[in-house]
Amino acid sequence: MRLPVNHALPLAALIVLVTSPLAAKERRAPVAAPAASGPAADYPVVVGEPxxxxxxxxxxxxxxxxxxxxxxxxxxxxxxxxxxxxxxxxxxxxxxxxxxxxxxxxxxxxxxxxxxxxxxxxxxxxxxxxxxxxxxxxxxxxxxxxxxxxxxxxxxxxxxxxxxxxxxxxxxxxxxxxxxEQSPLLPPPSTPPRMPTSLPLPQDSPVSSPAPTPKPAPGATSAAPQPPIRSAPPAAKPTEKPTAKPAVVSPPSASAPRKDGAFVQVGAFSVEANARKVAAQLGGSVSKAGKLWRVRLGPFQADTQAAAALRKAQSAGYKDARIQRGD
The missing domain is CATH 2.40.40.10 (RlpA-like domain)
Structure with a gap:
């Protein structure tokens, strides 16, 4: 005698197994990511807002x-x-x-x-x-x-x-x-101070020639009338008054100028075009000296004229200009 087979029982058992809490927990359990190690542990790098x-x-x-x-x-x-x-x-x-x-x-x-x-x-x-x-x-x-x-x-x-x-x-x-030196209530500087560096002189900057002897300032000659006063005529001629003009023209401290007079050397340039540009600006002349081109004003027979030309060159920005005697 054959017994009847209930085909619904295996299906019911499968449904109970799938829907059990243990099976659901196993399905929901996430897979843990491995902890970062090595250089990856220093990333991501966060900066943040002010x-x-x-x-x-x-x-x-x-x-x-x-x-x-x-x-x-x-x-x-x-x-x-x-x-x-x-x-x-x-x-x-x-x-x-x-x-x-x-x-x-x-x-x-x-x-x-x-x-x-x-x-x-x-x-x-x-x-x-x-x-x-x-x-x-x-x-x-x-x-x-x-x-x-x-x-x-x-x-x-x-x-x-x-x-x-x-x-x-x-x-x-x-x-x-x-x-x-730093205020504790302010954000400190983020970089240490740097030592200043000197800048090289440009190639075409005026190079002044050293003056052979130091010369007095232009105002010093007009403010030194004492030597002519000492050589004034005796008191037998009270009507004759000494003047300061001879002291300005030929002070005793200045030797007799050479026949070619005095020059004001403005500067020396390595490029001829630059030298001629400065000469045209100041009304001077250009002459070659070795590998350089000199710009000079003059010659001047009177010291007052040379001093005025020196002031003109210095006021134009050529602070190293100097008075030179002869050639």
């Missing part, structure tokens, strides 16, 4: 050559990390204690400190490695760097990177003076 602390605006920026002095405090955070107002998150920086020169590497992970008189906030581990007392207001230098991946990995894992070479005392003195 923010204001007690009326002072701080603008975050991805500035590679950041180098500033300020004060450090201690606060939250684990590992050798720090909080900074403007450096990207994350980034790496060397922090130097200006009192000792001790320098460590930190990982910038947070924004802060939210006070204007402190530039950076160190974690407890970072403060311990730097050798500063927790809660102190320590003068520091902070400089952004790009350390090797091995040191980055140490800081990411919460360990310390090797200390840097101590900063020499000479540089510490410069940094302390820079900090003393």
């Amino acid at each position: 923010f204001t602390v007690a009326g002072t605006t701080w603008t975050p920026a991805d500035q590679l050559n950041y180098d500033a002095v300020g004060y450090a405090t201690t606060g939250e955070g684990t590992g050798v990390t720090a909080a900074h107002k403007t450096l990207p998150l994350p980034s790496y920086a060397e922090v130097t204690a200006l009192g000792t020169g001790r320098t460590i590497l930190v990982r910038i992970e947070r924004r802060g400190p939210m006070v204007n008189d402190s530039l950076v906030e160190l974690s407890g581990d970072a403060a311990a490695q730097l050798g500063v007392t927790p809660g102190s207001h320590t003068p520091i230098r902070i400089r952004r760097v790009n350390p090797p991946e091995a040191e980055r990995a140490l800081l990411r894992s919460g360990a310390r990177a090797p200390e840097r070479m101590a900063t020499p005392e000479g540089l510490l003195g410069v940094l302390r003076r820079k900090l003393a």
